[in-house]
Amino acid sequence: MDRKKLEYKGKEVLEEIEWLTARADLVQEDILQQILARNEKTEYLSKYMHGSLDVSEFKRRVPVITYKGVHPYIKRIANGEDSSLITGHPITEMLCSSGTSSGEPKMMPSIEEDLDRRTFVYNLIMPIMNQYIAGLDKGKAMYLYFVKAEMSTPCGLLARTVLTSYYKSRHFKGRALDPYNDFTSPDPTILCEDSRQSMYCQLLAGLVHRRKVLRLGAVFASAFLRAVSFLESNWARLCDDICMGRLDPAITDPGCQSSMSAVLVLPDPALAGEIREICGGPSWKGILCRLWPRAKYIEAVVTGSMAQYIPALEYYGGGKLPLVCTMYASSECYFGVNLKPLCNPADVSFTLLPSMCYFEFIPLGESGALVLDADEEEEVPVSRLVDLVDVRVGCYYEIVVTTFAGLYRYRIGDVLQVMGFHNRAPQFRFICRRNVVLSVDNDKTNEEDLHKSVTYAKKRLEPYGALLMEYTSYVDTSTVPGHYVLYWEIHNHPSVAVKNPVLEIGSEVLQDCCIAVEEQLDYVYRRCRSYDRSVGPLEIRVVKRGTFESLMDLFISQGGSINQYKTPRCIKSGSALSLLSANVKASFFSPRDPTWTP
Template structure:
């Protein structure tokens, strides 16, 4: 997305409002620190030579972040050297280590997305023994070879056997329920995005935090920063964002999902939206986007003075999302077709029907695709695991670069899984849906499922499960 230097000033203004609002609900946040897991991602250059990088990477590498003035309400346990380290393992390890060293000073724990915070908890599960060794001895893990981090940690790390014993005692227990408040006992809330696709992580966050409040503080995207939540301690299902009219010029397209063939309605200005109606967000930005359709569907819930407030309903047409990835129906269809043409055609086989869901029970989460196969030359229900793993990889190769970066560089998405179901399974699915009131004339196979009885039906018909055994292609030209 195009941006300009002055846009960082505008976005910094929105950041500066978050803690003053939070302090109205949780006073005393200037008495401690925030444990936030923040990361930079790979940069590339366009064919014309322009720098291309994720919006948060752009912010973290700017002087707005690196040379920010001291603010007692915005002190992080993570040093800049760790946040700006391009190696994700080195960065995560150091940020977790610093968070453990200052465990009593931590008043809030967060990440950009809920999935990112859960990856950090999983990282602690896998690495607590080495982390406690570092704390006990006052020496840094020799695997951390980044010179900036080494120099920084030499100043910070001192032997603390008592703290090491405390952390080891908590992490060695089989039950990790409430682990966040057990290790960081003064934590008041979790600062993560849990609206939209991230809502699927709420039960897991509640498990690890012991039910701490989940604060969704701001509404933003790569294209534009939109607004903030003036009631950040409300339930995630009740979150409404107040649009900041100085961020961009906002217009709204009335959303009527069932109006097939109807003429497109006229755009509505920010001041003229109506409570209870859904709209698709349209923006004109200072950086050059003109009447750009963001793809977010918003519901007007009320007003703050004269400023309308919106509840994020969903991303338009998005089926699957684990982290920052967004896969829509057409992209999923193309991936299935490519896997069928590249692999299954060799064996005179094809996909009869398919559906999907985002499995977040594992960390990291992964895509699950249910396939019903037509095998013309085979008597069984499925092909060999080697063939099906090739299908998994072919699907991943067909998905967008954000998904592939999550798989290859960020480790934020697990290997794609294909579950082959018995012949006739999707007819049973249709019968079930019709028994629940669906019209036999208008029934279409859902390309994404989340309703528990339907998933139980599908899982009960699985004859084999297969994972992608290799990473899809993704490269990044490092900017020097």
């Protein structure tokens, strides 16, 4: 594809975004009418609509639901009943969510044309990026992507993650025709179901092509940092392969072996020597820029719970590589794109594309007064819902979707804040998952408040050359009163020679971190701690290095995907809690009550 055709294609894409967002209200109305017309005879819609195609009747009669409301229908289809229970289209597969937010994976119905919608969003990314960075077609992208083993429902429908579905589709394979999608990783290495062999080969290919790499990335920041950690442990083996021009015999996957033979064409001791010198240096600060000197940015999700990884990404990038968050999506539906991808991660907002599904929103509160204490399963009056174009800047909402595949007024569970509008389409900042909370008594701590508190407290580690790499939490009710427990994994900066961060930092510093977290939590929590005495002192348990990698491995072994994995900020799994508890090195409690004024 020549440059003129690429530029023309990019211009068309950008014009499409303008067209859709300028007519957001009309596009949304058309989308809902299409969904009703195609799915009017389904058992689910017939129960409420009785054959009507009237949009106002839909808004008056069809209830707002959670997964609990649609799960019986999905289970019946998985067991062999017809797709017409919920959709007028054949369901081609079930898409499995990561399960790390809700505690167990959910299965979402998907139809053939859903792949076209997802591909449409992917095809927007490079035309948007080209407005800010030129020449991205003159090199390669080192994107670390992974698949998860597929399963089948009792009736034979494929059950797999949304990303596995996309990577195995004709749409992903067809990207090879676009020079903007020239990846270092051969497709068979991405499609290898053994995540360690896949990681090894993808990193090896990325190192071989290190002088051609213009972009680095993964789906989530956590997966990218997992790769950096893997590289830190395996760079010597990778250098041996490059030096000898052969693949480590531990890589036994036939697809990896075959495809990597085209990457390791000849021995290259000079390249191996360069990489050894870089990786064997005294510090890994800025290591990404030294290994891939032409890289212009790191692409990964860094919003919501992923914001925890920003300091580590900036450390390994030496503060020179922008962190780019391009799109907002879920297993249920792809939602929108970031039209200003080079913005500060704290300022990322996504423009919702009105053609993806029918959007509605549950108001949660005015700016600065976010209300998240309602039960996830509460019944939401349909009169409360707000249309896409009627949301208000500064306000918080929970997103609700109606899709062609059979989800009707379905609560995704994501809390968003309106930051502005692009034409008539709102731009949202992702805040948190609604159903991730800590609570002992009347206190209700949501994911955003927990993250803000931890972010504030972890600054006390910096003077000691220490970095909080990862954290999670749970409520310990084995004591009376119950109390919050935070599991922290603390690493030293490689440039700082500290053998044991816990001993070097000292107990008083970790105790100070405990009270710093509490001081940043809300009024109700502090009242429960200091006045009602219904919540006990917060506890930080420092875990061994590598504990959170083991936690990721555990969730992946239970059906999660390395692509979609997000560290759960509130632990609900007994096996996960046992793993964390087994790796605790030291424990610290708040030394005093947090401040509280009646």
